[in-house]
Amino acid sequence: MKLQSKRSLLTAAMVLGLGVAAVQSAQALTIVLDFVPGATTDINGVGTLSESFASWGFTGLDLAGVRAATLTAVNKDYLQYPTFGSNALSPLPNGKELNINFSLSNGLTGPGNGDSEWYYMAIGDANPNQGFLGQACLSCVRNSSGVASVANGSIFGSTLTDSISGLLGLASNDTQRINLLAGTVAHEIGHSLTLLHPTSALANPGDSLYSVMATGASPTSMPNAERVKDRAFAYSEFSSLIQSVGLRNVSAVPEPSSYLMLALGLAVLALRSRKAGQAR
Numbered sequence: 001m002k003l004q005s006k007r008s009l010l011t012a013a014m015v016l017g018l019g020v021a022a023v024q025s026a027q028a029l030t031i032v033l034d035f036v037p038g039a040t041t042d043i044n045g046v047g048t049l050s051e052s053f054a055s056w057g058f059t060g061l062d063l064a065g066v067r068a069a070t071l072t073a074v075n076k077d078y079l080q081y082p083t084f085g086s087n088a089l090s091p092l093p094n095g096k097e098l099n100i101n102f103s104l105s106n107g108l109t110g111p112g113n114g115d116s117e118w119y120y121m122a123i124g125d126a127n128p129n130q131g132f133l134g135q136a137c138l139s140c141v142r143n144s145s146g147v148a149s150v151a152n153g154s155i156f157g158s159t160l161t162d163s164i165s166g167l168l169g170l171a172s173n174d175t176q177r178i179n180l181l182a183g184t185v186a187h188e189i190g191h192s193l194t195l196l197h198p199t200s201a202l203a204n205p206g207d208s209l210y211s212v213m214a215t216g217a218s219p220t221s222m223p224n225a226e227r228v229k230d231r232a233f234a235y236s237e238f239s240s241l242i243q244s245v246g247l248r249n250v251s252a253v254p255e256p257s258s259y260l261m262l263a264l265g266l267a268v269l270a271l272r273s274r275k276a277g278q279a280r
C-alpha cells in the first residue's frame with residue numbers, strides 16, 4: 001500500500017518533470033521588452049535613452065518593480081484573455097492561448113527562455129523627443145499569414161517614456177501609472193502583429209469602452225483619461241491576433257518554485273514511508 005502510493009507519487013513527479021521540460025524547449029515567438037540601458041535606435045530610426053522612472057511618482061514600485069509590473073500587464077493583455085467558456089463574445093477557444101511569449105531585458109541580450117525567434121520593443125526616453133507615445137512597424141513581426149518580415153533580433157519599435165510621462169497627471173496610483181506605460185507597449189506590439197487603429201470604441205472585456213488599439217487621434221479619438229484604465233484588446237482585434245500569431249494549448253504546468261516544493265515534499269514522503277517500513 002505504502003509502496004504503491006510511493007510509486008504513484010514518483011510517477012506523478014516524472015510526469016510533471018516532463019511537463020516542465022516541454023515548456024522550456026517550446027519554440028514560440030518571444031517579444032522582449034527591452035528597458036534600454038543606453039542609446040538605442042530601432043529599425044525606423046527612433047532613438048531612446050535609459051529611463052529611470054524617478055520622476056514618474058511611483059509610490060510602491062522601484063525600477064525593477066516597474067519593469068516587472070509592465071511585463072505582467074502585457075502578459076495579461078496577450079496571454080490571459082478570457083476564453084469562450086467564460087465569455088461567449090471571446091474568439092479564444094477553451095484551453096488555448098496565443099503562441100507568443102514576453103520577457104524583460106536591459107539590452108539586446110535575447111529572451112533567455114529557450115525560444116529561437118525574438119524581437120525587441122525598446123522602452124526608453126525618446127532621443128530626440130518625438131510627438132508620439134510610441135511606434136512600431138506594421139505587420140512586421142507577423143502578417144496575417146503568420147510570416148515575419150523583419151530579421152530575427154530586430155528592434156521593431158519603441159515606447160517613448162518621456163512622451164507618456166506627459167499624461168501622468170491623469171494617474172493617481174501606481175496601477176494607473178503602469179496602465180499608461182503598458183497600454184502603449186501592448187498597443188505598439190499589436191501594430192507589429194497586424195492590428196490597426198479602430199474607428200471607434202469596440203466591444204472588449206476590459207475596463208474601458210476603448211480597446212488597446214484605440215488612439216487619441218483620429219479615427220478613434222479616445223479621450224486620454226481612458227489610458228489610465230486597464231484596457232483590453234477588442235474581441236475583433238483578438239481574432240486578428242489569433243490569425244497572425246496562432247494558438248497553442250494552455251499547459252497546466254506548475255511554476256518552477258512550486259515544482260521544487262512538490263519535489264521536496266515527495267522526498268520527505270518517500271523518506272517517511274521508508275522509515276515506516278523499517279519500523280514494521
Ligand SMILES: [Zn+2]
Pocket residue numbers: 187191197215
Ligand atoms: Zn498606434
